[in-house]
Amino acid sequence: MTPAFRFGHASARNWRMAAKASLEALEPLPAGANLGFVYFSEHYSGEAEALLGWLVDRTGVRDWVGSVGIGVIATGTEYLEEPALALMVGAFPPDSFQVFSGASMPPRAGARTRSGAHAADFAVVHGDPGSDDMPGLIEDMSHKVESGFLVGGLSSSRMRTLQIANGVLHGGLSGVVFSSDIRVATRLTQGCAPLRAGAGEAPRVHRVTKCERNIIVLLDGRPALDVFREDVGDDLARDLNRAAHLILAGLPIPASDTGDYLVRNLVGIDTRNRLIAIGAPVEPGMPIMFCRRGGAAAREDLQRMLKSIALALGGEPAAGLYYSCLGRGANMFGAKSAEMQMIRDELGNFPMVGFFANGEISHDRLYGYTGVLTLFV
Template identity: 50%
Template sequence: MAGSQALTGTLGFLYLSDEFENDLPDLLAELKLRVDVQHWTGCVGIGICATAQEYLDQPALALMVTDFPESDFTVFSGMTTVLSTQPPLLNGVPPYFAIVHGDPATSALPELVQHCAGMTQSGFITGGLSSSRGKGAQIADKTLHGGVSGVFFTDQVAIATRLSQGCSPIGPVHIIGEAHSNVVGTLDDRPALDVLYEEIGEVLARDLQRAAGYIFAALPVQNDDRGDYTVRNLIGVGTDQKVVAIGEYIEPGQALMFCKRDGGSAREDMLRMLDELEKLVAGRSIRGGLYFSCLGRGEGLFGPDSAELRLIESRLGHFPLVGFFANGEISHDKIYGYTGVLTLFLGD
């Protein structure tokens, strides 16, 4: 890995704020001329992450250069449907892991993410969806838009990764009864809106606009023994029918719970994640890292002075780190919201 020194290697990660999006093709061409690295991956974000420093809604660029053997990775792009690509082979076998960037406007994006994960031996990928007031450009040796792109790795590239939630449950898990598209009609055979009102309390129930920025729906991940869940926005209610609309298509029989976005619980879960990673990497060096955090986190959830990024350095030490504030975070084979996904590249 290389930070600001000796920028020569095989694969570079580049994340830049959307103020530079129109200049990205020229910037990438200039980098290839000035830096002895021909393969690049990354994307555009409204906020950029670096070692112990975040740059939200301001011009910034962060890059990290790696020296992985070229036989241990391959950059991919142009994946827009699950039918258009076959698993690549690295050293004659399917890849083990991948870092993936995506365009949130792409149709069937959840299926594409699952497809990417399914192309790996581990079934596990990490990454993030571009966030931009422009077109949300990605980088895969060149500038591109739409679909997903990134880099596949063999199992010779040692990694450790974990996810931290930014929301915490406020009630029990419910079973969806009546449902259509993204509208929940009943939970545990009761009107969904009655259940929501009961759990958020009378004050928030009287001000649903305020509740929409604080209360969310959470869909527990099936067959997960860690209690993992994906968070989705509450996008509307129907007071006459007593229904609740969420930012995800759902079906009868699915589990659902309500959760709150809370700085204290987010910090607590962040420390839990870092504790787990500290144990995982014990006795090994951290050569570099990638951090993909939700736009709803950062200063608004953790406080000023790059508190979220400084937590990582305080627990794991100083190492090169780049990333961005995403419009959706990727971990395992799913797209999350309000999470932080940290991936570490390990040495001996």
């Protein structure tokens, strides 16, 4: 069964004005509406409890999940660093979802619904970037769902990093688990492209041969900085400060059949000892490649991802959730809402909400500079 959805969004000076405008766009609610998604800018975070209470009272929907964000997303629209709110409600089959947090655990492994479906098949999650070992929490949660698949993002705010999960929460991981009765399609898009020797060539993948914590001493048996300079080319090699802002470390995911990789920042360059440091621990034998971020690479990869998921769907989705990195949006695509408009133009004018995250979650890993799209089909 495909759930029915409605959505609304608005920008206003205060949360009550934004909520009223969003609800007017959302009404009438789908018959049997029982789950809501709410994403709100940090301008409203001080009154998040009042906002949630108002939504429950006005809609009658008791289960809500969501997050604060420096930017809020809706179909064809992004609100970055401005007061805004995006809402979406769905009418899901009974027993097909369960909101969870540290105070309310998801269904136990192997549990079944009355229809015989897996009670915990996949999950939409929101996390606190300040929590210890967030990658470990994500991996642990992935083991609690049958598919092993999570999607979501880390809350982003200059103030309080809040999550919504039938209450206003701070810290850890929360969200909603769906049963296998709910059909979804999900894809990830990168905001950079691996460096290659030439057009049509395979990415230049190196092996760490000596390292300490997050410091790479040798790549392929050679000083790491020498290899880095060769890969980035003469212009960037002469301006390492600029290179450190444009170039990222890509860590290929073992056994990925799509060439997937995690992106981590360069956090240090030691010209005297010819070392580089990245924002993740490394081990001898680990593969690594260098990637260049930029608008052209992001647009190309987003278009590739959208065509891939459109081909798999064969029709317009019922609704969607999108989690984009804070470093994307107009910063990467060159115009406000260009990223969201690409999604709408390729897949249709369906209900979609989300936010600009401080880290994006896909499957069992934490990413950066990516967009994670999930469609209800």
